[in-house]
Amino acid sequence: MYVYDQYDQHIIEDRVRQFRDQIRRYLAGELTDAELLPLRLQNGLYIQRYAPMLRIAVPYGLMSSTQIRKLADITRKYDKGYAHISTRTNVQLNWPELEDVPDILAELATVQMHAIQTSGNCIRNTTTDQFAGVAKDELVDPRPWCEIIRQWSTFHPEFAFLPRKFKIAVNGAVSDRAAIEVHDIGLEAVRNDAGELGFRVSVGGGLGRTPIVGSFINEFLPWQQLLTYLDAILRVYNRYGRRDNKFKARIKILVKALTPEVFAERVEAEWSYLKDGPNTLTETEVERVSKFFVDPDYKNLEDQDAALAQLDADHPGFARWRQRNVVAHKKPGYAAVTLSLKSTGVAPGDVTDKQLDTIADLADRFSFGEVRNSHEQNMILADVEQSRLFELWNELRDLGVATPNIGLLTDIICCPGGDFCSLANAKSIPIAEAIQRRFDDMDYLFDIGDIDLNISGCMNACGHHHVGHIGILGVDKKGAEFYQVSLGGSSGRNASLGQILGPSFAQDVMPDVIEKVIGVYVEQRTEEEQFLDTFRRIGIDPFKERVYAANH
Incomplete structure (x- = not known):
């Protein structure tokens, strides 16, 4: 994994000192809430429903045992004894005291961790496949490319105040476990007919209030031009992205408004000034970064x-x-x-x-x-x-971490929801628990097979409900918490957005609703079909008929 040099370490220690003084001034009444807002967001600090939330950066999801121990110690000292893994592969603390945050950041810096650019309108975490570097279906290890992007994007002055938050994902395998098509920029490593490495580039994906699957605007970008092309995309977004309405400020809205073809033309025009410029990657630079991601000292073993x-x-x-x-x-x-x-x-x-x-x-x-x-x-x-x-x-x-449910119905992606988040319309965690309790028969879970069930407490879609095979969205109906169900989403290759089943449901009937959805699938599937296959074959109507006939 990447190891800081003296410059990296100096930068994050300076940032901690700077933020410590900013918090001191805020607590002394020298800074207003509005003045603190951009300062705390630059350091991953949110003010949630009951307490601050600190989002700690975990670039491309990779941590050392030393860093894990430090996180354990921090949760004991400064939180309530637990941490939360987010869908961005970052780590969140939900209960730190505001005055303790500089101390937390100082401790993180001792193990080469920070919270810089985990929030705010900037380029946030670059994510990838959790099996990067070890997957059998891998074409190229994406981690060096993620690290190159991280070094390029952190503190990039031109992109520190974008129209809206920005996320990049990189995939290096046959299967897309990085969900590149629902990111602002998705990069897929490919080789051309000559065997040369490059990237297929998707732009304008994203979930939230207006979910959109990204469009591929470049089928083969030579690896040398990776950063110059990313520069061009970000410049076009910075120049033309809307800043008058935060709900229409994401790059996906710009790509849709211009059309992917016109957006690509503007990127090409901007790129013409950048191509072969100072950000052109060299073999020396790629080798420098790649040396941090060499194989460990594997033994010469045989399969068992x-x-x-x-x-x-x-x-x-x-x-x-x-x-x-x-x-x-x-x-x-x-x-x-x-x-x-x-x-x-x-x-x-x-x-x-x-x-x-x-x-x-x-x-x-x-x-x-x-x-x-x-x-x-x-x-x-x-x-x-x-x-x-x-x-x-x-x-x-x-x-307590050996539940054999990876990829099954109870392996639920879930945002913190109304239990913590001030933006949420409804709670997410109790819904997840109720569904897990209803489907506690492991034989039945194995028989059902692979199903992605994703839950979000609001339209910001932190639980990625739009791309769950079954998606659940918390909605507010005259002050009461209700839940909208969608079916048929997918975040993998050829990503798709779920279709809304119909009117929303009260909290107490949600396990019944999911049980009826699963019942239709079990009755209708062929021997070789998974849930998504059956849904795509029979459509949404049989599910709608079963669920609403039983609830009216």
Whole structure:
């Protein structure tokens, strides 16, 4: 993983000192709320419903065991003993005291972490596949490219005050686990007929109040021109993006208004001044960054298929866990393991200080001291020897993070909702818990198969409900909390937005609604179909008829 040099360290320590003085002045009455607002947003600090929320940057989801231990210590000292993994792979603290935030940032700086540009109208986290560097279907490791973008975008003076927030995702595999088509910019690594590396560029994706799937405006961008082309896109957005209405300020609105073709023409025109300029990447620069992402000291192992099959036969619980939470690795004899932060009764994505401490220890013992956060709000040990999977499984069970539900209905993506967020129209966490409790039969979950269920407490769509196979949106109806259901969304390759089922539902009937939706799928599916396949084949009407016939 990337390691700070003296300049990186100096910059973040200076930022901490600067923010400490800003908070001191605010608490002394020398700065107003309005004056503090841009200063705190530049440091990842929000004022939520009950307390400040601090969003800590985790570039492309990668953390060391040392950083994990520091997060555990911070949650004990300054919060309520837990942290939250966001869909941007960042870490959020929901209960820090305002006067403690400079101390938290100072402690983060000791382990090369910060909260810079995790909020505000700037380029935020660049995300990627949680299995980057180890996935069997990977064409190129996207992490060096994410780090190059991070270094280019952090403190970029021209893009520090964009019309609206801005997010970039990079995919380097056959499968798109980075959801590039629903980001402001999505980059897919590709090779041309000559075998040269480049990027397919999507622009104008995003969820929120106006969900839009991005448009590919460049089918092959040579890697040398990655930053010059990104510069051109951001300049066009900065120049033409709306600033008079924040609901129409995202780049997706500009791309739609101009049309993707016209937007691409304006990018090409701007790029003509930038191409081959100072931001052109060289092999030397790419090699410099890539050296931070070399393979760890893998052993020369063989796959343990026979031994694992015997363990599966002897321990059905292990077999289920291995089927759902363990994925193939590029190196023989290794596997990547997802730790489920979705056990019933726990807010999806929450992890306690004690769990963090133990996860750090497990990372040191089983996975070269490294942990990843996923877009799905889980954590990953990416380099586990297959011969040690059974040992690891037993320890993860004791820790409460071995629920074999990755990719299943109860692996719910969920924003904090009205329990924490001042923007939310409705609570999200109780809905997630109620659905998890209704679908607590693991045999039934395995029979249903892969389903993405995403929940957002408001139209900002932090739970990405638009691209869930089943999406749930909290809405306000005359002061009461109701929930709108959509079906058929997908964030993977050829992304799609869900279709709204119909009028919204009261909180207490939501498990019944989801059960009826699943019932239609189970009755209508063919043997080889997953939920999304069945929905696309039969359409929304059979689901609508079942759900509303039973609720009127």
